[in-house]
Amino acid sequence: MTAELRNVSKVFTDPRRGKGLVALKDVSLRVEEGEFLCLVGASGCGKSTTLNLLAGFEAPSQGEVTYQGERVRGPSPDRGVVFQEFSLYPWMSVLQNVMFSLQGKERQEDRAMEQLRLVGLEDFANSRPNDLSGGMRQRVAIARTLAMGPGLLLMDEPFGSLDEQTRRKLDNEVLKLWQRERKTVVFVTHNIDEALMLGTRVVLMSPSPGRIEKEWRIGLPWPRDLSSPEIVGMKAEIISRLQACPCANGAPVSMLGFDEEGT
Ligand SMILES: Nc1ncnc2c1ncn2[C@@H]1O[C@H](COP(=O)(O)OP(=O)(O)OP(=O)(O)O)[C@@H](O)[C@H]1O
Numbered sequence: 001m002t003a004e005l006r007n008v009s010k011v012f013t014d015p016r017r018g019k020g021l022v023a024l025k026d027v028s029l030r031v032e033e034g035e036f037l038c039l040v041g042a043s044g045c046g047k048s049t050t051l052n053l054l055a056g057f058e059a060p061s062q063g064e065v066t067y068q069g070e071r072v073r074g075p076s077p078d079r080g081v082v083f084q085e086f087s088l089y090p091w092m093s094v095l096q097n098v099m100f101s102l103q104g105k106e107r108q109e110d111r112a113m114e115q116l117r118l119v120g121l122e123d124f125a126n127s128r129p130n131d132l133s134g135g136m137r138q139r140v141a142i143a144r145t146l147a148m149g150p151g152l153l154l155m156d157e158p159f160g161s162l163d164e165q166t167r168r169k170l171d172n173e174v175l176k177l178w179q180r181e182r183k184t185v186v187f188v189t190h191n192i193d194e195a196l197m198l199g200t201r202v203v204l205m206s207p208s209p210g211r212i213e214k215e216w217r218i219g220l221p222w223p224r225d226l227s228s229p230e231i232v233g234m235k236a237e238i239i240s241r242l243q244a245c246p247c248a249n250g251a252p253v254s255m256l257g258f259d260e261e262g263t
């Protein structure tokens, strides 16, 4: 077992109303060693919140988050995160951006070049992020996170802002990286096809309040055929469940017995 949320609830204070909002209610999720877990669900159902709890950016209001059996108390290089936005330093070269993750380590430049090679960008080491396409920048972001040597790779809609064709290409690259490096991946996406093409498990969350609705284990090999009966069946069920979801406006805190400030 790698990471686990045990009976986790998360309450935020809604900035518009100044009231507590239950983003997650009693969520339990075990991320197994080496799996490629895709989290899907309607906007606002708590996918990013779940990922941020695993990353240690947020603390649970109730319940426990653990990694390798230890309670998560904050971010760690063991749990690397790739965000949707291109979060590179524009004033540094591509190589320097990756080296930034290797501060204090030996052979920084060699190791950073090694990571750039893994994502096919060794020829762009001296370019600035702004001179690269969106897809290339996101590959640099992946290289920078991988350079930290995380056992768990947390990705929050990493290719959500890219065009369909580039997204598919990068999906395949991430799959190859995962197969080669044997990392554990938690991948958030609202794109059902992407989840079904990639995941060894797809977990569907539902909103108001955020919770786990259903999960599917997918034993099919890659590359997967979106028109195969198994995938078509799973997709139809996910879509019908999404359509039956209530609006993602969060849930009143009274559901959990928290007070209006969410404390
Ligand atoms: N820092 C925060 N402060 C207040 N409310 C928050 C905060 N972060 C998330 N929320 C609320 O918690 C709920 C879950 O948000 P979250 O970002 O986890 O959803 P999501 O599934 O990632 O949505 P999307 O698909 O749009 O990215 C939403 O109602 C959101 O408004």
Ligand SMILES: [Mg+2]
Pocket (backbone or CB within 6 Å): 047, 048, 049, 156
């Ligand atoms: Mg999100």
